[in-house]
Amino acid sequence: MNNIGIIGAGSWGTALAQSIAESGRQATLWAREPEIARAINEESENKVYLPAQFLSPNVRATTALEDLKGSDALLLVVPAQHVRDVLRTMRGIGLGEGKPIVICAKGIEIETGDLMSQVAFEEMPNAVVGILTGPTFAREVAAGLPCAVTVAAKDKDVAQQIRDAVASKNLRPYATDDLIGAQIGGAVKNVIAIACGIVMGLGLGENARCALMTRGLAEMGRLASAMGGRKETLMGMCGVGDLVLTSSSLQSRNYSLGVSIGEGRQLEDILGERKGKAVTEGVYTAEAMTTMARKHAVEMPISEAVYHCLSGKMNIEEAIQDMLERPLRSEE
Amino acid sequence: MNNIGIIGAGSWGTALAQSIAESGRQATLWAREPEIARAINEESENKVYLPAQFLSPNVRATTALEDLKGSDALLLVVPAQHVRDVLRTMRGIGLGEGKPIVICAKGIEIETGDLMSQVAFEEMPNAVVGILTGPTFAREVAAGLPCAVTVAAKDKDVAQQIRDAVASKNLRPYATDDLIGAQIGGAVKNVIAIACGIVMGLGLGENARCALMTRGLAEMGRLASAMGGRKETLMGMCGVGDLVLTSSSLQSRNYSLGVSIGEGRQLEDILGERKGKAVTEGVYTAEAMTTMARKHAVEMPISEAVYHCLSGKMNIEEAIQDMLERPLRSEE
Numbered sequence: 001m002n003n004i005g006i007i008g009a010g011s012w013g014t015a016l017a018q019s020i021a022e023s024g025r026q027a028t029l030w031a032r033e034p035e036i037a038r039a040i041n042e043e044s045e046n047k048v049y050l051p052a053q054f055l056s057p058n059v060r061a062t063t064a065l066e067d068l069k070g071s072d073a074l075l076l077v078v079p080a081q082h083v084r085d086v087l088r089t090m091r092g093i094g095l096g097e098g099k100p101i102v103i104c105a106k107g108i109e110i111e112t113g114d115l116m117s118q119v120a121f122e123e124m125p126n127a128v129v130g131i132l133t134g135p136t137f138a139r140e141v142a143a144g145l146p147c148a149v150t151v152a153a154k155d156k157d158v159a160q161q162i163r164d165a166v167a168s169k170n171l172r173p174y175a176t177d178d179l180i181g182a183q184i185g186g187a188v189k190n191v192i193a194i195a196c197g198i199v200m201g202l203g204l205g206e207n208a209r210c211a212l213m214t215r216g217l218a219e220m221g222r223l224a225s226a227m228g229g230r231k232e233t234l235m236g237m238c239g240v241g242d243l244v245l246t247s248s249s250l251q252s253r254n255y256s257l258g259v260s261i262g263e264g265r266q267l268e269d270i271l272g273e274r275k276g277k278a279v280t281e282g283v284y285t286a287e288a289m290t291t292m293a294r295k296h297a298v299e300m301p302i303s304e305a306v307y308h309c310l311s312g313k314m315n316i317e318e319a320i321q322d323m324l325e326r327p328l329r330s331e332e
Numbered sequence: 333m334n335n336i337g338i339i340g341a342g343s344w345g346t347a348l349a350q351s352i353a354e355s356g357r358q359a360t361l362w363a364r365e366p367e368i369a370r371a372i373n374e375e376s377e378n379k380v381y382l383p384a385q386f387l388s389p390n391v392r393a394t395t396a397l398e399d400l401k402g403s404d405a406l407l408l409v410v411p412a413q414h415v416r417d418v419l420r421t422m423r424g425i426g427l428g429e430g431k432p433i434v435i436c437a438k439g440i441e442i443e444t445g446d447l448m449s450q451v452a453f454e455e456m457p458n459a460v461v462g463i464l465t466g467p468t469f470a471r472e473v474a475a476g477l478p479c480a481v482t483v484a485a486k487d488k489d490v491a492q493q494i495r496d497a498v499a500s501k502n503l504r505p506y507a508t509d510d511l512i513g514a515q516i517g518g519a520v521k522n523v524i525a526i527a528c529g530i531v532m533g534l535g536l537g538e539n540a541r542c543a544l545m546t547r548g549l550a551e552m553g554r555l556a557s558a559m560g561g562r563k564e565t566l567m568g569m570c571g572v573g574d575l576v577l578t579s580s581s582l583q584s585r586n587y588s589l590g591v592s593i594g595e596g597r598q599l600e601d602i603l604g605e606r607k608g609k610a611v612t613e614g615v616y617t618a619e620a621m622t623t624m625a626r627k628h629a630v631e632m633p634i635s636e637a638v639y640h641c642l643s644g645k646m647n648i649e650e651a652i653q654d655m656l657e658r659p660l661r662s663e664e
Contacts, residue, residue, distance in 0.1 A: 135542035146656050147539035148546070172543075172657065206577055207479035210467035211504075214480070214573035221567065232564070235553065240572055241546035245538055248580055324478050325504065 001165040002026060005071030007086060009036050009061065011049040012104060013077030015142035016166070021058035022144065023168035028068055029061045037061035053142045065095055073100040073165040075132070080107035080281070083116055087123035096127060102151070102162050104132045106186030106242075110284050113292055115183045115227075129153065130162040131179065133186045134237035135245035141171060148172040150238035152182035174237060181229025184220050185239035189246045190282030191289055191303045192216030194258040195323055196247040198309070198316065201262020212302065212323060213247050219300045223289075226296035254282035267310055286310055333497040334358060337403030339418060341368050341393065343381040344436060345409030347474035348498070353390035354476065355500035360400055361393045369393035385474045397427055405432040405497040407464070412439035412613070415448055419455040428459060434483070434494050436464045438518030438574075442616050445624055447515045447559075461485065462494040463511065465518045466569035467577035473503060480504040482570035484514035506569060513561025516552050517571035521578045522614030523621055523635045524548030526590040527655055528579040530641070530648065533594020544634065544655060545579050551632045555621075558628035586614035599642055618642055 002025050006017045009031035017027035031037040039047050040061035044054055068074060074096050078086050083105050090096045101124070103116045114122070120129045134149030141147050151166065151173045153159040159175035167173050176182055192213065199208045220239060221231035233239065246252045250259070260270050271283070286307035293300035305322040308314035314322070334357050338349045341363035349359035363369040371379045372393035376386055400406060406428050410418050415437055422428045433456070435448045446454070452461040466481030473479050483498065483505045485491040491507035499505050508514055524545065531540045552571060553563035565571065578584045582591070592602045603615070618639035625632035634655050641651035
C-alpha cells in the first residue's frame with residue numbers, strides 16, 4: 001500500500017492526502033478544478049479548500065482520473081450526493097476494479113435514502129468497498145495533529161487492508177466488519193448536532209445538551225440494529241467520537257445552525273447567508289432520517305423533531321418537548 | 333413517594349431538593365452546618381453551596397438526621413469518601429431500614445477501591461440500595477433547566493421506585509438494573525476528563541480530545557464487564573452523557589486541571605491554589621483506577637497514563653503517546 005489515490009480535493013481529501021504523504025507514501029490527489037491541481041503541484045498548497053497548509057511533495061495532484069489507475073487503494077472523498085456519479089465515471093474507465101475503494105464521505109444519498117456502501121455496491125457490484133469515518137476536523141489532520149477513525153468493510157481482512165492503506169503517524173484507524181453500523185453515526189450526527197445547537201441557542205444548558213447527545217446515540221443505535229448493524233459499533237470513533245465533535249463545536253456548521261434557530265432566527269435567513277458556502281447537510285438529512293425511521297419502524301424522536309421544527313410543522317417549544325420528554329414505546 | 337429525605341446540603345443535594353420540591357413534594361434536607369440549615373429555612377437560600385438560587389418553601393432543612401425518619405426514600409448526597417461514615421451513623425439511629433437509599437455520590441472509595449453500592453451493602457446488608465448518576469451541573473438543575481439521569485438498582489422494581497422518587501418536571505430518570513455498570517462512568521470519567529484537558533492544554537486539538545473520550549468510554553466499558561456489569565449501560569446518561577459533560581467544560585474541575593497540566597504547570601501548584609475549595613477528585617481516582625485495572629485484569633491505558641503523569645513517573649509526552657497510541661492486547 002505505497003501508492004494511494006484520493007478522489008476529491010476538498011479540505012478532507014487534501015488532509016488525508018497530506019497525512020498519507022507525510023508517512024512516506026505517494027498520494028495522488030484528483031481535483032475537479034485545474035487551478036486547484038496546479039496550485040498543489042506548483043505551490044504545494046490547496047488555496048481554495050485548505051489554504052495556508054503547506055503540503056508534502058509526496059502529494060501530487062491531477063485532473064485525470066486515469067492517473068489513479070496505478071494506486072493500491074482509492075479513497076473517495078467527494079460529497080455524499082456526488083458519490084454515485086463519481087462511481088459511474090470510475091466504472092466507465094475501469095478504475096477501481098479489484099482494489100479497495102474507501103468511501104470517506106459521510107451521510108446518506110438523500111434521493112434514495114441509501115447508505116454510501118449501498119450506493120457503491122449498486123454501482124460496482126464486484127467492488128471491494130470500505131468506509132472511513134470518525135471525528136476529524138480536516139485542518140487538524142493536515143497539520144499533523146493526532147486523530148483516530150473507524151475503518152469498516154464487510155470482510156475483516158479487507159478492513160485490515162484499508163487500515164494499512166490509511167494509517168499514518170498521526171491517524172490511527174480502528175477496524176470493524178460492521179459496515180452498516182459504522183455509517184449510521186456519520187449520517188445521523190448532523191441532525192443531532194442541529195438539535196444540540198437548538199437547545200443551546202434556547203439557553204437550556206449543558207445538562208440538556210448532554211442528555212440530548214446521549215439520546216441521539218441511542219437513536220443511532222436503534223437505527224443501526226434495524227438495518228442489520230450492531231449497536232455497539234456506535235460506541236467507537238464512528239459513533240460517539242464523531243457525535244461529540246459535531247455537537248460541541250461552533251466550527252460545526254450544523255451545530256451553529258441549530259444555535260441560530262434556537263436563538264429565534266429563521267431557517268431561510270440562515271441558509272440564505274450561507275449560500276454558495278459549504279452545505280449544511282443536516283437540514284436535508286433530517287427529512288431523510290425521518291423517512292428511514294418509518295421504513296425501519298424505529299423510534300427516532302430527535303430526528304423527527306428537528307425535521308418538523310425546520311419544516312415549520314412544529315414550533316420550537318413543541319419540538320424541544322418532543323426531544324427531551326417524549327416517552328418511547330421501548331425505553332432502552 | 334411524597335416525602336423525600338436528602339442527606340447532604342452541598343450544591344447537588346440542594347439542587348435535588350429544589351427539583352423535587354418544585355414538583356410538589358416535600359423535600360427534607362439534612363445539612364451538617366447549622367448556619368446553612370438556618371439560611372435555607374429562614375431565607376430560602378443555601379448561601380454557601382448554591383448562592384443566589386431561591387429555594388421552594390417545600391424544601392425544609394434540618395441538622396438532625398432523625399428528622400428524616402418519616403421520608404419515603406432517602407437520597408445520600410455526601411462526598412464519596414464520606415458515604416461509609418454517614419451510612420454507619422444512619423444505621424446507628426435506625427434510619428433507612430426498608431426504604432430505598434439512593435446514593436447520589438459519584439466515584440469510588442479510594443481507600444478500599446469499593447464502588448458506592450458495595451460500601452452500602454457492607455454497612456447495611458439489608459438496605460434497598462440504588463444509585464442516581466448522570467450529566468448534571470447542579471446549578472442548572474436547581475434553576476429548573478431540563479436534565480436526564482440514570483437510576484439503578486439490582487432489582488428493576490426498586491429502580492422504578494427510585495425513578496418515581498426523583499422524577500420531576502425538569503429531571504427525567506432512565507432506570508436500569510445494572511447497578512455496577514451504572515457506577516463505572518461516574519468513577520472513571522474524572523480521570524478521562526483530566527486526560528482530555530491535558531490534550532487540549534498541549535494544543536493537540538479537538539480530534540484528539542474526541543478520540544480520547546471515545547477510548548475512555550471503551551475503557552469504562554471494559555471495566556464494567558470485568559466487574560459484572562454491562563458495557564451497553566455506558567451508552568446511557570451514566571456513561572456517555574456524564575463523560576461528555578465532564579470532558580468538555582472548563583466548569584469541570586478535572587478538565588480544567590488537565591488543561592493546566594497540559595499547559596506545563598505543576599500539579600502541586602494547581603492543587604495548592606485550589607486548597608480549601610472543592611476537591612479535584614480525579615487526581616485521587618487515577619491511582620485507584622490503575623489498581624482496579626490490575627485487580628480485574630483490564631486494560632485501562634488512559635487511567636494509567638494519567639496516574640503516571642500526575643505522579644511524575646512519566647513525562648507528559650510519554651503519557652500522551654501512551655494514551656493515544658498504545659496498541660491494546662485486545663482491540664475492541
